[in-house]
Every structure is written in C-alpha cells, then in structure tokens.
Amino acid sequence: MVEPTPKAPQLLPLIAGMFVAIMPIMTSPFIVGSAMDAIGITMAKAGWLGASALVPIALTSMASAPFLPRLPIRAFAVFCAAMLGFSYLGLAAVDAYWQYVCLSIFGGVGAGGLLAVIAMKVAQTPDPERVYGYIYTVTSIGFAALMFGLLPMREFAGVGAMFLVLAGLAAAPIPLLARLATSAPAAAAQSHEAASAERWPVILLFAVMTLAAPLNGGVYAFCERKAAELSLSAQATGTILSLTMICSIIGSVLVSWIATRPGRTIPTVVVLMIAGISYMLILAAQSVETYVVGMILYGLIQMAMNAYMFGLASALDRQGRVAGALQGYSLIPYALGAGLFGSLARGEPLAMLAWPSLIANLAAIAMLLPLLLMLDRTGRRQNSRRDTAPLAS
Incomplete structure (x- = not known):
C-alpha cells in the first residue's frame, strides 16, 4: 500500500538524508580546489579526485537498491551518513593524493547507500x-x-577547518535519519505503459545521459577554477556559487509550475538549450560579467534538467525501474566529466572546451528529440481517448 503524503515530521528525514547524500556532489568544486591548493596536484589529478567520490555514489546506489527491503533501513541510513562524516574527518588531516582518493571513495560509498534509501x-x-x-x-x-x-571559511581557517565543518554537517542529520519511516515499499502498480515499454527508447535515453551528464559534471567541477582564472576573490566566488544555488531554487519552482502542461518536448529542449549556452558562457568567459551570466543560467537548469530527464524515464516505465536506474547511472558520466575536463585541459585555459561542450550538448538534444515527440504524440492520443470515453458510454 502506498504511504500517504508525508507530513513535515516525515519530510524532514527525507530532506536531511538527501542533503547528506548529495553533499559530495554539490561540494565537489571545493574538494577539487582544496586539493590543488593544499597538496599541489595537477588539474588532471584534481579532476579524477572529483570522480573518485561521485562514481562510488552511483555504483553503491544502484547496487544497494535491490537489498534495501531486507535491511534495517534506519540503521543502514545512519551508518551511511556516519561513513561520509568520517571521510570528511579524515580529509581534514591527510596530505597525500592517494589518501584524498581513498577517503573520497569511502565517503562516496556511504553517500550512495543513503541516496538509495531516500530514493526508495x-x-x-x-x-x-x-x-x-x-x-x-x-x-x-x-x-x-x-x-x-x-570558501571564506577556507581562506580564514584553512582547508582542515572546512572539512571539519562538512563532517559536522554530515553527522548532524543522524537523529532525523533514525526516525525514517520503516514501512515496506509500495508494490509497483502494473500499467499499460510499463507492460508495453520498448527497449529502444530506454537505450536512447541512457545514451543521451551518457553524452549530456559529463558536460554538466565537468563544468560544475571546474567552475571554481574558472573563477580563479578570472582572478575572482574567494568571497566573490562563494557569492556567485551561492547565487547559482538560489537560481536552482527558482528553476525548481518554475518546473513545478510548468511541468509538462505544454508537453515534454518544448520544456525539455528549452532546458537543454539553456544548459548548453551556460556551459559555453562559463568556459569561454573572458570577463566576470560573462561568467556570472553563465553561472546564473547554469543554476536555473541544474535541478530542472534532473526533473525533466527523470520524469521522462518515469514516462517510459510507470513502475519506476527506468527512473531508478537512470538516477544512479547518471552520476557515473557526471563524475567522469570532472576527470575528462581535467585531462583534456591539461593545465590550459578552460576556454578550449567551450565549443566542444556546446556541440556535444546540441548532439544530445538531437538524439532526444524523436523520443520526446513520440511521447507527446502518445500523450495526446491517451488524452483524446479519455475525453471521448464519457461520450461513448
């Protein structure tokens, strides 16, 4: 039986758990930048350091999902959050590249398990x-x-203090996670859409994610380094990243308002087009103004892209199998984007990646367009049948 809509006491553990689970993703620019400053690693190594946390999140999320019904869900959630907290404690004390990588992997495993719990x-x-x-x-x-x-805290108190704060934030929601609802997962409803789902749309959607996610992850991982290229202060960079997060809130509100009222094609293509423009502006920026505009646009589509891509996956399979798999899988190319950008740039200005990123994003849109049009046609036919059914009866 499906649970009723959660009230605030039930929502708080979900919100706290998601905050902790995606913390390694959202703080990856700080991890990358801190490692470059603290231990003097190259841009290529820094990129792969970012990937070392994100790939375990994806793999653990996908691998643990089938076993969650047989696990003590509260204890598992608390254990995963503690793993991430301990990894940040370790990062506050280490000074070698391999130690950064090992602790990032350890924390990523904890975050991935927690992400699977919250998704369930x-x-x-x-x-x-x-x-x-x-x-x-x-x-x-x-x-x-x-x-x-x-960033100002890192400048004032050092890299170690920054990681201690992150460790505290990872551990703080543990009392809330201990209050997670423990009822059994709802049985997936059988539907015509799920029964008749074809393989090619699913394969195409995963292919599009393989192409689009590395662009998103690479740009985000090196957006702080781009700010350093433009000689922005730590305070200014922190303010811009904070503004980006505020814009992501606006983007989430817009998606909840627009949703799929005009169909899936128009809003999804618009979001992906804005994403490509933001990548171009951020990477090619020669002025602070251009960089800020790019980051604002990036913030607007950051959550909107997730909403529409995972919504598209849900339309292909109403039982949620495709959406669940896509959510975990998407983190793999997203994480590899940091390593790919670092390896391609090799210490050169990031502007060299601007046009290739835009072209790859346009290719992803072209690949996705037939699927979007097909789903819109299917939706219109289903709506037409529902509208005419009362008349026929």
Missing part, C-alpha cells in the same frame, strides 16, 4: 515529484548558504 522512501509516496520538489527546494537553500560561507 520517496518512491513510496503517492506524489514523488511533489516530494522531490520539496526536497530540492530546501536542500538548494541549504547549499546556497553553505556555498556562501565555505
């Missing part, structure tokens, strides 16, 4: 999109505040 609990609600909207809105506000203060 959200799936038990009757309106997952609405619940995700609440979660993304509140977590975005939290990360906006975090980004505003984290």
Whole structure:
C-alpha cells in the first residue's frame, strides 16, 4: 500500500538524508580546489579526485537498491551518513593524493547507500515529484548558504577547518535519519505503459545521459577554477556559487509550475538549450560579467534538467525501474566529466572546451528529440481517448 503524503515530521528525514547524500556532489568544486591548493596536484589529478567520490555514489546506489527491503533501513541510513562524516574527518588531516582518493571513495560509498534509501522512501509516496520538489527546494537553500560561507571559511581557517565543518554537517542529520519511516515499499502498480515499454527508447535515453551528464559534471567541477582564472576573490566566488544555488531554487519552482502542461518536448529542449549556452558562457568567459551570466543560467537548469530527464524515464516505465536506474547511472558520466575536463585541459585555459561542450550538448538534444515527440504524440492520443470515453458510454 502506498504511504500517504508525508507530513513535515516525515519530510524532514527525507530532506536531511538527501542533503547528506548529495553533499559530495554539490561540494565537489571545493574538494577539487582544496586539493590543488593544499597538496599541489595537477588539474588532471584534481579532476579524477572529483570522480573518485561521485562514481562510488552511483555504483553503491544502484547496487544497494535491490537489498534495501531486507535491511534495517534506519540503521543502514545512519551508518551511511556516519561513513561520509568520517571521510570528511579524515580529509581534514591527510596530505597525500592517494589518501584524498581513498577517503573520497569511502565517503562516496556511504553517500550512495543513503541516496538509495531516500530514493526508495520517496518512491513510496503517492506524489514523488511533489516530494522531490520539496526536497530540492530546501536542500538548494541549504547549499546556497553553505556555498556562501565555505570558501571564506577556507581562506580564514584553512582547508582542515572546512572539512571539519562538512563532517559536522554530515553527522548532524543522524537523529532525523533514525526516525525514517520503516514501512515496506509500495508494490509497483502494473500499467499499460510499463507492460508495453520498448527497449529502444530506454537505450536512447541512457545514451543521451551518457553524452549530456559529463558536460554538466565537468563544468560544475571546474567552475571554481574558472573563477580563479578570472582572478575572482574567494568571497566573490562563494557569492556567485551561492547565487547559482538560489537560481536552482527558482528553476525548481518554475518546473513545478510548468511541468509538462505544454508537453515534454518544448520544456525539455528549452532546458537543454539553456544548459548548453551556460556551459559555453562559463568556459569561454573572458570577463566576470560573462561568467556570472553563465553561472546564473547554469543554476536555473541544474535541478530542472534532473526533473525533466527523470520524469521522462518515469514516462517510459510507470513502475519506476527506468527512473531508478537512470538516477544512479547518471552520476557515473557526471563524475567522469570532472576527470575528462581535467585531462583534456591539461593545465590550459578552460576556454578550449567551450565549443566542444556546446556541440556535444546540441548532439544530445538531437538524439532526444524523436523520443520526446513520440511521447507527446502518445500523450495526446491517451488524452483524446479519455475525453471521448464519457461520450461513448
């Protein structure tokens, strides 16, 4: 039986859990930049350091999902959050590249397990999109505040103090996670869409994610380094990243308002087009103004892209199998984007990646367009049948 819509006491553990689970993703620019400053590693190594946390999140999330119904869910969630907290404690004390990598992997495993728990609990609600909207809105506000203060704190108190703060934030929600609902997952409803789902749209969607996610991850991982190229201060960079998070809140609100009322094609293509423009502006920026505009656009589409891509996956399979798999899988190319950008740039200005990023993004749109048009046609036919059914009866 599907759980009722969560009230505030049930929502708080979900929000806190999601905040902790995606913390390594949202703070990856700080991890990358701190490692470059603290231990003097190259840009290529820094990129792969970012990937070393994000890939374990994806793999653990996908691998643990089938076993969650047989696990003590509260204890597992608390254990995963503690793993991430201990990894940040370790990062505050180490000074070698391999130690950074090992601790990042350890924390990523904990974050991935927690992400799977939160995804399962959200799936038990009757309106997952609405619940995700609440979660993304509140977590975005939290990360906006975090980004505003984290860089100045690093400048004032050092890299170690920054990691200690992150460790505290990872551990703080543990009492809330211990209150997670423990009811069994809802049985997936059988539907015509799920029964008749074809393989080619699913394969195409995963191919598009393989192409689009590395662009998103690479740009985000090196956006702080781009600010350093433009000689921005730590305070200015933190303010811009905080503004980006605020824009992601606006983007989430716009998606919840527009949703798929005009169909899936127009809003999805618009979001992806804005994404490509933001990548181009950020990477090619020769002035602070251009960089800020790019970061604002990036913030607007950051959560909107997730909403539409995972919504598209849900339309292909109403049982949620495709959406669940895509959410975990998307983190792999997203994480590899940091390593790819670092390896391609090899210490050169990031502007060299601007045009290739835009072209790859346009290719992703072209690949996705037939699927979007097909789903819109299917939706119109289903709506037409529903409208004519009362007349026929």
